[in-house]
Amino acid sequence: MTKLIIERGSRGQMATSLPKCDVPEKSLDELIPGQYQRAWDAIRLPEVSEPELVRHYTNLSVKNHHVDKDLYPLGSCTMKYNPKINDWTAGQPITAEAHPLQTQEMSQAQLQIHFELEQFLCGITGMQRFTLQPAAGSQGELTGVLIMRKYHAQKGNRKTKILIPDAAHGTNPASVAMAGYAAVEIKSNSRGLVDIDDLKSKLDDEVAGLMLTNPNTLGLFEERIQEIVELIHGVDGLMYMDGANMNALIGIVRPADMGFDITHINLHKTFSTPHGGGGPGAGPIGVVERLVPFLPTPTIDKMDDKYVINHDHPDSIGRLHAFYGNYGVLVRAWTYIRMLGGNNLPDISKAAVINANYLMYRLKQYYHLPYDLPCMHEFVLSAIQQKSAGVKALDIAKRLLDYGFHAPTMYFPLIVKEALMIEPTESETRETLDRFVEVMAKIDEEIRTNPDILHQAPQTTPVGRVDETLANRQLTVRW
């Protein structure tokens, strides 16, 4: 047993500087077939000074838009400021250097964070227990619907469908279909809320449950939630809350108190975590007491003073994610909640709701507000008036980039034509919101005086207007 010999390449001296390892003496060719070996060539890196390097990365960092640069009012997605301490915690050796296969005894600190986060989420939602495994809201939804299925199967209920309002996020019907149920659409009424008569007309014994986003994607609170819950529970259906975005509710209203049986929360929205560009995320699922046996296995429990990984759940739907889920995101959410402290959590939601209402009242002077009610954490405008001047919501979104703001969510929810869905979040100041209103007013003026500017936007970004249709049909994701 002597050292590994690496003898290829022009920088052979590297081999002598390798530490002596206790592995069998074998040449590289014996270990790795020649065709898989990389020819060792000196890497051509530019020789630059420190200031040049710093400028390079600084300039690179502002070529794209991000929350650290300016407002990112992406409705439903909650692009709030990410406190830097979250990344500091996630980068500590206890997180960054933990190995998923280390033993339970060696993982007590990691399991403690896991356990405490579950407790915080139970406190925030009123649910009995959570699983932190799902790696996204959509995976949380699937987990929730699988729990519904198991519940009904055990009771011998014959259930075939799940009701979903027409304002719902597209992942809802997708999750329902993946779990083997039919998705049945419920209409919204003229006030943008669930149409109770339509709900009643679609309710029968085969309804497994209702998936509801509350506040809904128009940013409106379902006032008749208790009546809805009674109707669904009346046919032994389960109430599922799409709580992806809980920014209006934290510390103010608990899903369990509204009558929900299952809820998911997107930690990467409500509890910060940089998630622009598609990841990473975490969509934990919480359930009421009677559904706890069905949660994914393992659970992280506390016995005496020890944290244990508990696989002993015979009725569990099984495992959803390898190891402990997206652990770095869990640590960020845990840090975010601990830094604020339980008593201050409601301040998040109060500020988010005030900011959204302030923006809504100022912007409705310029853009149509189809559902003119006080909003929660977000609201949806329609660029329908601007469309008569030949300018679409998409053009407005592109023009905003020229003024240094990220675009709002567009064309969603589907029930609003030319939708612009705006969520300022709690982390913006009055000055920023006023700047945004000024820009939106200016864009409205441009539409009436010089609509062509809008069609050519954006012009100040490194990449201009792309052919979206071509990009959708011929997706090329490499140089």
Ligand SMILES: *Cc1c(COP(=O)(O)O)cnc(C)c1O
């Ligand atoms: C973001 C979102 C989802 C999906 O969450 P992902 O983490 O993107 O899978 C579901 N429902 C609502 C209302 C959302 O805003």
